[in-house]
Amino acid sequence: MNRLTHIDEKGDVAMVDVGEKLATRREAVAESIVSMTAETLKAVIEGAVPKGNVFTTAKIAGILGAKKAFSLIPLTHPLPISFADVELTPQLDGVSIRIVATVRCEGKTGVEIEALTAASIAALTVYDMCKGMDKSIVIQSTRLLSKSGGKSGDFRAP
Amino acid sequence: MNRLTHIDEKGDVAMVDVGEKLATRREAVAESIVSMTAETLKAVIEGAVPKGNVFTTAKIAGILGAKKAFSLIPLTHPLPISFADVELTPQLDGVSIRIVATVRCEGKTGVEIEALTAASIAALTVYDMCKGMDKSIVIQSTRLLSKSGGKSGDFRAP
Amino acid sequence: MNRLTHIDEKGDVAMVDVGEKLATRREAVAESIVSMTAETLKAVIEGAVPKGNVFTTAKIAGILGAKKAFSLIPLTHPLPISFADVELTPQLDGVSIRIVATVRCEGKTGVEIEALTAASIAALTVYDMCKGMDKSIVIQSTRLLSKSGGKSGDFRAP
Amino acid sequence: MNRLTHIDEKGDVAMVDVGEKLATRREAVAESIVSMTAETLKAVIEGAVPKGNVFTTAKIAGILGAKKAFSLIPLTHPLPISFADVELTPQLDGVSIRIVATVRCEGKTGVEIEALTAASIAALTVYDMCKGMDKSIVIQSTRLLSKSGGKSGDFRAP
Amino acid sequence: MNRLTHIDEKGDVAMVDVGEKLATRREAVAESIVSMTAETLKAVIEGAVPKGNVFTTAKIAGILGAKKAFSLIPLTHPLPISFADVELTPQLDGVSIRIVATVRCEGKTGVEIEALTAASIAALTVYDMCKGMDKSIVIQSTRLLSKSGGKSGDFRAP
Amino acid sequence: MNRLTHIDEKGDVAMVDVGEKLATRREAVAESIVSMTAETLKAVIEGAVPKGNVFTTAKIAGILGAKKAFSLIPLTHPLPISFADVELTPQLDGVSIRIVATVRCEGKTGVEIEALTAASIAALTVYDMCKGMDKSIVIQSTRLLSKSGGKSGDFRAP
Numbered sequence: 001m002n003r004l005t006h007i008d009e010k011g012d013v014a015m016v017d018v019g020e021k022l023a024t025r026r027e028a029v030a031e032s033i034v035s036m037t038a039e040t041l042k043a044v045i046e047g048a049v050p051k052g053n054v055f056t057t058a059k060i061a062g063i064l065g066a067k068k069a070f071s072l073i074p075l076t077h078p079l080p081i082s083f084a085d086v087e088l089t090p091q092l093d094g095v096s097i098r099i100v101a102t103v104r105c106e107g108k109t110g111v112e113i114e115a116l117t118a119a120s121i122a123a124l125t126v127y128d129m130c131k132g133m134d135k136s137i138v139i140q141s142t143r144l145l146s147k148s149g150g151k152s153g154d155f156r157a158p
Numbered sequence: 159m160n161r162l163t164h165i166d167e168k169g170d171v172a173m174v175d176v177g178e179k180l181a182t183r184r185e186a187v188a189e190s191i192v193s194m195t196a197e198t199l200k201a202v203i204e205g206a207v208p209k210g211n212v213f214t215t216a217k218i219a220g221i222l223g224a225k226k227a228f229s230l231i232p233l234t235h236p237l238p239i240s241f242a243d244v245e246l247t248p249q250l251d252g253v254s255i256r257i258v259a260t261v262r263c264e265g266k267t268g269v270e271i272e273a274l275t276a277a278s279i280a281a282l283t284v285y286d287m288c289k290g291m292d293k294s295i296v297i298q299s300t301r302l303l304s305k306s307g308g309k310s311g312d313f314r315a316p
Numbered sequence: 317m318n319r320l321t322h323i324d325e326k327g328d329v330a331m332v333d334v335g336e337k338l339a340t341r342r343e344a345v346a347e348s349i350v351s352m353t354a355e356t357l358k359a360v361i362e363g364a365v366p367k368g369n370v371f372t373t374a375k376i377a378g379i380l381g382a383k384k385a386f387s388l389i390p391l392t393h394p395l396p397i398s399f400a401d402v403e404l405t406p407q408l409d410g411v412s413i414r415i416v417a418t419v420r421c422e423g424k425t426g427v428e429i430e431a432l433t434a435a436s437i438a439a440l441t442v443y444d445m446c447k448g449m450d451k452s453i454v455i456q457s458t459r460l461l462s463k464s465g466g467k468s469g470d471f472r473a474p
Numbered sequence: 475m476n477r478l479t480h481i482d483e484k485g486d487v488a489m490v491d492v493g494e495k496l497a498t499r500r501e502a503v504a505e506s507i508v509s510m511t512a513e514t515l516k517a518v519i520e521g522a523v524p525k526g527n528v529f530t531t532a533k534i535a536g537i538l539g540a541k542k543a544f545s546l547i548p549l550t551h552p553l554p555i556s557f558a559d560v561e562l563t564p565q566l567d568g569v570s571i572r573i574v575a576t577v578r579c580e581g582k583t584g585v586e587i588e589a590l591t592a593a594s595i596a597a598l599t600v601y602d603m604c605k606g607m608d609k610s611i612v613i614q615s616t617r618l619l620s621k622s623g624g625k626s627g628d629f630r631a632p
Numbered sequence: 633m634n635r636l637t638h639i640d641e642k643g644d645v646a647m648v649d650v651g652e653k654l655a656t657r658r659e660a661v662a663e664s665i666v667s668m669t670a671e672t673l674k675a676v677i678e679g680a681v682p683k684g685n686v687f688t689t690a691k692i693a694g695i696l697g698a699k700k701a702f703s704l705i706p707l708t709h710p711l712p713i714s715f716a717d718v719e720l721t722p723q724l725d726g727v728s729i730r731i732v733a734t735v736r737c738e739g740k741t742g743v744e745i746e747a748l749t750a751a752s753i754a755a756l757t758v759y760d761m762c763k764g765m766d767k768s769i770v771i772q773s774t775r776l777l778s779k780s781g782g783k784s785g786d787f788r789a790p
Numbered sequence: 791m792n793r794l795t796h797i798d799e800k801g802d803v804a805m806v807d808v809g810e811k812l813a814t815r816r817e818a819v820a821e822s823i824v825s826m827t828a829e830t831l832k833a834v835i836e837g838a839v840p841k842g843n844v845f846t847t848a849k850i851a852g853i854l855g856a857k858k859a860f861s862l863i864p865l866t867h868p869l870p871i872s873f874a875d876v877e878l879t880p881q882l883d884g885v886s887i888r889i890v891a892t893v894r895c896e897g898k899t900g901v902e903i904e905a906l907t908a909a910s911i912a913a914l915t916v917y918d919m920c921k922g923m924d925k926s927i928v929i930q931s932t933r934l935l936s937k938s939g940g941k942s943g944d945f946r947a948p
Contacts, residue, residue, distance in 0.1 A: 004201050004212070005290030013211040013287070013530060015537060017557035019499060019578050025651060043162050053171040054162070056645060056846040060706045061232050063647060064854075067702055067710055070541055072226070072279055073286050074219050074534045078541055078555055081710055082740060083649035104651050108556060113286045120278045120297070121230055128231050128271050129171070132163035135302065135313050139278070142297035144289075155293050171846060173853060175873035177815065177894050183335065214329060214530040218390045221331060222538075225386055225394055228857055232850045236857055236871055239394055240424060241333035262335050266872060320517050320528070321606035329527040329603070341809065359478050369487040370478070372688040372803060376864045377548050379805060380696075383860055383868055384546070388595055389602050390535050397868055398898060399807035420809050429602050436594045436613070437546055444547050444587050445487070448479035451618065451629050455594070458613035460605075471609050487688060489695060491715035493657065493736050544699055548692045552699055552713055582714060636833050636844070637922035645843040645919070675794050685803040686794070693864050700862070704911055705918050706851050745918045752910045752929070753862055760863050760903045761803070763934075764795035767945050771910070771932035776925065787925050 006075050015075045021108040026149035028103055030115035032123040032142040035096040040134040044097070044126070045090055055088040058099070058125040062086035065121030066103050066114045073117065079107040081114060086122045099123055100145070110150050116142060164233050173233045179266040184307035186261055188273035190281040190300040193254040198292040202255070202284070203248055213246040216257070216283040220244035223279030224261050224272045231275065237265040239272060244280045257281055258303070268308050274300060322391050331391045337424040342465035344419055346431035348439040348458040351412040356450040360413070360442070361406055371404040374415070374441040378402035381437030382419050382430045389433065395423040397430060402438045415439055416461070426466050432458060480549050489549045495582040500623035502577055504589035506597040506616040509570040514608040518571070518600070519564055529562040532573070532599040536560035539595030540577050540588045547591065553581045555588060560596045573597055574619070584624050590616060638707050647707045653740040658781035660735055662747035664755040664774040667728040672766040676729070676758070677722055687720040690731070690757040694718035697753030698735050698746045705749065711739045713746060718754045731755055732777070742782050748774060796865050805865045811898040816939035818893055820905035822913040822932040825886040830924040834887070834916070835880055845878040848889070848915040852876035855911030856893050856904045863907065869897040871904060876912045889913055890935070900940050906932060 008014040036044075044054050066084040070076050083104040091098050101118035103111040123139045130137055148154045166172040194202075202212050224242040228234050241262040249256050259276035261269040281297045288295055306312045324330040352360075360370050382400040386392050399420040407414050417434035419427040439455045446453055464470045482488040510518075518528050540558040544550050557578040565572050575592035577585040597613045604611055622628045640646040668676075676686050698716040702708050715736040723730050733750035735743040755771045762769055780786045798804040826834075834844050856874040860866050873894040881888050891908035893901040913929045920927055938944045 003291060004205055004287055006215075006287040007201075007205045007211060011205060011211065012561075013215050013533065015558055016290075017578065019556040019580060047162055047165045047169060053165060053169065053846055056843055057164075057171050057232055057850055059645065060847055060850045061230065064703065064706055065230060068230070071538065072219065072223060072230075073283050074215055074538055075283075075286060078552070078710070080554065080712065080739075082651040084647055087644075104649065106651060107554075112289060113282060116282055116285060116297075120282060120300075123300075124271060124274055124278060125231050125233075127274060128233060129162055129164040131270060131302075132174075133161060135315075137301070139274075139300035140298060142278075142281075142300070143295070144293065157293075170877075171849065173874050175894065177872040177896060211530055214527055215534055217329065218531055218534045222387065222390055229854065232854055236394070236868070238396065238423075238870065240335040242331050245328075262333065264335060265870075319607065320521055320603055322531075322603040323521045323527060327521060327527065329531050332606075363478055363481045363485060369481060369485070369688055372685055373480075373487050373548055373692055375803065376689055376692045377546065380861065380864055381546060388535065388539060388542070388546075389599050390531055391599075391602060394868070396870065396897075398809040400805055403802075420807065422809060428605060429598060432598055432601060432613075436598060436616075439616075440587060440591055440594060441547050441549075443590060444549060445478055445480040447586060447618075448490075449477065451631075453617070455590075455616035456614060458594075458597075458616070459611070460609065473609075486719075487691065489716050491736065493714040493738060545696065548696055552710070554712065581712075635923060636837055636919055638847075638919040639837045639843060643837060643843065645847050648922075675797075679794055679797045679801060685797060685801065689796075689803050689864055693862065697862060704851065704855060704858070704862075705915050706847055707915075707918060744921060745914060748914055748917060748929075752914060752932075755932075756903060756906055756910060757863050757865075759906060760865060761794055761796040763902060764806075765793065767934065767947075769933070771906075772930060774910075774913075774929035774932070775927070776921075789925075 018077060018108040023106055023108050024149045025106050026110050028110055028112040028115040028147040029145040030101050030119045031145050032099040032119035033096050033140045034123050034126050035140055036130055036134050036137045038094050040130050041090055041095055054129050058088055058122040059086045061125040062101055062118040062122030066118035069114045069117040073113050076113050077109055079105045081105045086118050110147055112144050112147055176235060176266040181264055181266050182307045184263050184265055184268050186268055186270040186273040186305040187303040188259050188277045189303050190257040190277035191254050191298045192281050192284050193298055194288055194292050194295045196252050198288050199248060199253055212287050216246055216280040217244045219283040220259055220276040220280030224276035227272045227275040231271050234271050235267055237263045239263045244276050268305055270302055270305055334393060334424040339422055339424050340465045341422050342426050344426055344428040344431040344463040345461040346417050346435045347461050348415040348435035349412050349456045350439050350442050351456055352446055352450050352453045354410050356446050357406060357411055370445050374404055374438040375402045377441040378417055378434040378438030382434035385430045385433040389429050392429050393425055395421045397421045402434050426463055428460055428463055492582040497580055497582050498623045500579050500581055500584050502584055502586040502589040502621040503619040504575050504593045505619050506573040506593035507570050507614045508597050508600050509614055510604055510608050510611045512568050514604050515564055515569055528603050532562055532596040533560045535599040536575055536592040536596030540592035543588045543591040547587050550587050551583055553579045555579045560592050584621055586618050586621055650740040655738055655740050656781045658737050658739055658742050660742055660744040660747040660779040661777040662733050662751045663777050664731040664751035665728050665772045666755050666758050667772055668762055668766050668769045670726050672762050673722055673727055686761050690720055690754040691718045693757040694733055694750040694754030698750035701746045701749040705745050708745050709741055711737045713737045718750050742779055744776050744779055808898040813896055813898050814939045816895050816897055816900050818900055818902040818905040818937040819935040820891050820909045821935050822889040822909035823886050823930045824913050824916050825930055826920055826924050826927045828884050830920050831880060831885055844919050848878055848912040849876045851915040852891055852908040852912030856908035859904045859907040863903050866903050867899055869895045871895045876908050900937055902934050902937055
């Protein structure tokens with residue numbers, strides 16, 4: 001496909017009509033990397049060891065974000081999400097957290113945006129909880145890792 | 159400050175109590191870079207030249223996102239936003255769009271998260287509108303560019 | 317003023333920056349007229365006499381609508397609404413209901429859109445509850461009746 | 475049918491139970507007319523020619539409104555909307571804009587309210603963007619143009 | 633089952649994946665009891681006799697609450713609710729109101745939380761409308777009365 | 791006061807107009823008790839010891855609930871919440887969890903409903919996470935513990 005699916009023949013933005021599509025099992029996995037100082041990551045992990053608080057808070061925000069994506073991103077469809085999860089893992093580099101969001105549904109269109117929204121909202125939640133002690137935080141490289149289901153075939157990021 | 163402001167003395171996550179803070183004029187500017195293939199950027203720009211559609215759609219989604227940040231990011235405060243704007247500019251490299259979000263309020267706490275949420279939601283909207291023709295899109299480097307107002311002083315990204 | 321306040325100097329849509337404005341007492345009153353068959357209006361009134369149900373349902377939906385206007389209409393500001401009310405009155409013509417919505421706040425910008433949204437959502441609720449027995453319903457003449465407060469002066473519809 | 479479907483046998487408001495209904499392909503088309511001065515319409519069109527801004531903004535607000543109708547209008551059902559679109563056209567009379575909203579789903583009940591909500595929210599967005607230069611704006615004649623699908627048969631406004 | 637279904641094998645909170653489950657007809661009925669002084673209940677009933685206002689307001693809030701449960705309770709699934717109702721009945725003891733919420737859907741998981749949320753939001757609405765004259769109000773005994781549909785079998789509270 | 795503040799002189803439901811009230815520092819503390827089997831509470835606590843998951847999830851849902859109360863409970867006002875917190879504590883009886891929600895703002899009306907909504911949403915979240923292993927759960931005794939600020943004076947539950 002070499003044109004934007006959300007621009008119709010008149011050049012206007014448009015929702016894609018998925019009425020004729022088949023409802024199939026769909027999954028999308030997205031990732032977001034949040035980088036910060038080693039001192040901040042240490043504070044997150046230490047705060048996290050006893051109670052998992054920063055990570056659980058970001059996970060919950062991300063799952064809720066997946067369910068709200070249809071009302072945040074204009075041209076998406078409401079979808080019967082059957083599963084959404086967000087995992088946060090401090091990276092070995094000592095200065096970043098990797099966020100992986102997985103969303104599944106049985107629907108007429110894919111859940112990439114739901115997974116990317118979950119990862120983004122979780123990343124913003126980490127940012128929010130750390131911003132008081134660190135102004136160098138950057139949310140890096142939010143992207144799709146894989147998708148399956150639907151006519152356009154499976155995808156796995158290189 | 160060398161601890162997380164959103165973790166209280168018991169190690170639990172907590173909203174910061176801003177009741178005692180002074181309401182001052184606040185501004186935050188955040189950026190998000192969305193990279194894609196040259197072909198996709200060309201389609202966005204060509205779709206954009208006659209009607210500005212992709213950019214206007216992302217801008218509107220971002221502005222609405224700034225106003226919803228309080229309900230998306232758990233430990234933020236509802237704030238009387240007096241201005242929110244999102245600008246999208248194709249970059250000279252031919253393979254990326256720069257999104258800059260500006261949010262202002264007269265409030266007891268800053269609007270960094272509102273600006274970052276606006277940039278992120280706008281970036282996700284661009285992603286959504288381009289994903290049908292390009293699976294290489296990456297939202298890169300969402301970060302704070304500057305903030306002013308409030309006790310902790312002004313900030314400008316290096 | 318002979319230009320659109322929501323188009324900035326570059327021709328882009330934009331939220332008006334109200335940061336410099338004074339917070340004053342504001343009120344706006346808006347109206348919506350819903351016309352239907354005499355038979356439908358009779359059913360509404362008879363359903364309404366014992367329990368006020370259709371009117372109370374529309375009133376509640378309208379009041380909630382006033383509070384959600386900031387998240388529905390893109391370029392509006394969140395405002396500290398201090399009062400919202402919606403009244404529905406069957407008209408003497410026997411084929412219409414008049415809806416009057418009043419909204420007040422102490423804020424930096426007016427509450428016209430909040431009052432118009434309240435009237436519109438109340439009208440849509442009446443429509444929804446009557447549509448099963450009447451396909452001729454029309455929401456007519458949603459408009460501002462009056463506004464007060466703010467620099468642009470008071471307004472009263474002719 | 476000569477009674478209100480949203481009033482149950484006890485005279486209380488009630489959601490219609492659609493559990494037994496068949497899911498069929500549904501479409502509804504609704505219209506809203508926004509009248510204004512010739513000067514305002516000219517400003518909208520001139521602002522619109524280069525960037526389509528007012529129209530795109532209203533379109534996006536309307537599409538989002540269709541997806542939020544279930545949470546705005548109390549007795550509606552959440553529906554798996556497969557398509558929503560809003561078109562805005564300046565009328566030949568030089569003093570009005572016609573808004574046409576189309577919504578489709580495969581569901582157990584119709585999408586009339588979703589289409590009417592989309593048209594109303596788009597109309598309110600036009601109003602909001604023009605109200606600074608024109609206090610004579612009226613949203614006129616919001617009504618259903620056609621519906622298809624479902625047991626009650628197709629409908630086309632006379 | 634003797635473990636929490638929302639805690640996964642790693643001890644993290646998790647949404648249950650309902651993708652493999654069958655969509656069946658589901659119903660849940662929940663109850664909430666709101667106790668108050670006899671004087672307050674009398675005021676509610678007297679206010680209610682002519683217009684049913686307190687009860688209709690609480691009913692509408694509860695029905696809307698059922699539809700919003702997916703966005704309020706983190707690990708729930710969005711469900712195609714086909715019916716939601718809330719009934720409020722002053723109790724013979726003269727000092728309490730019984731709220732019964734019924735929700736139905738054809739879905740892959742039950743609607744207990746939707747019914748409990750509807751009852752809770754209706755109870756909070758009664759509380760809100762009475763709190764000015766009575767500070768002794770207590771929302772008591774919010775619980776599931778019955779559920780049917782789904783693999784785990786029917787349930788009826790003893 | 792011996793009448794309902796949310797019923798106006800015509801017997802209609804109405805939002806209280808707080809425009810004339812003074813903005814003062816307000817606090818409200820509310821409680822909810824969730825009872826369950828000893829086995830379920832044990833599972834919650836054991837799931838909670840390593841990661842605090844059930845409690846953190848319910849806390850986050852409750853804090854978000856406080857911020858959404860204005861859009862859930864029809865006749866409430868949007869308020870500039872400056873602090874919201876929810877604490878969950880397993881009780882010594884071995885069969886219940888006590889939830890205490892605290893909300894503060896500087897506003898023209900109190901935050902009782904915000905605190906009660908936070909406690910209720912947190913209780914529903916605990917219910918949701920435990921319902922798979924326990925159908926005997928009851929949310930008991932949601933009530934106001936104390937309030938301060940405002941003209942009507944301080945309150946402390948007996």
